[in-house]
Amino acid sequence: MYVACSKVTTAAVLFIIAKKFIPTTAPDPKDDIAIELKRLETVKLKPKFYEQRLPCTTMKIISNNVQSLNAHVTHITNDQVYMTSDIILLSETWTTENQQFDIPGFTEIARVNITELTSSRAYGAMCLVNDKLNQSTTFKKIQLLNTSNEGSISIAGFTSPTLPVLSVYISPKFKLDDALPIIESCISNNKRIILAGDFNVDFNIESSARTKLLQLLDIYNMHTAMPDDMKSTTNNGTFIDNVFTNFTVQEGGRYISFTSYHDPLYITF
8 A cells, every 4th residue: 555655646536445444444453553653642752952942931032044035034934933933134135125025923123125326235234122012012113324435324213211222233344433423322321232243243253343233232221141161153163143131031142043144042041
């Protein structure tokens, strides 16, 4: 029967030709197959990110350099880790003003689009908030875009009575010395804040850019929420994405989704 049906795509046109069809009987509870099936029920595999797919009793934020939201929006909407989050922060979105995105259960709070004044499409940022949170909180949007001949910095997010949240993308050739004052203008004078995104600074490698960025964040008591043993956020082993907070989170880490070249990062608090 297995061989006969191996190439069949539907049972709609199948018939059993026999004078008397005798269906297979269930195995005896003492049979080896019955014992093995019962044993397998006790050792089910548990996916590594199983808990992240469940509705969270605490606040959960996920941040990802999506490398074109238009190309990967279905990857997000079909992924329960994203869809059970309270806030989704996206960077390098490549979005244009006339594009609309339907992410069920979420409201777009802030968004930085690419403009006709720039030759590169590889920038942009977006902040989306779960509707259950959106109904109980007042948000003031933040949308900043600063461009030069060499690159840009995009920041999209919000301030609220309890917590400012920002998604940032710094393009590889944008001067960090120009980006730092813009970042500082967003993080100063806040009791609690979350800054997440792609900084295009490798946090694994000692460099003047890494030192300058971390020194600025340290002034405002902001530190990475990622675990100490995390060494990479991209497919080629670089650690250029990060999530910074000035308070202690319950959990932080990297989620493997294959949405883009970058791994999503998450925190719960």
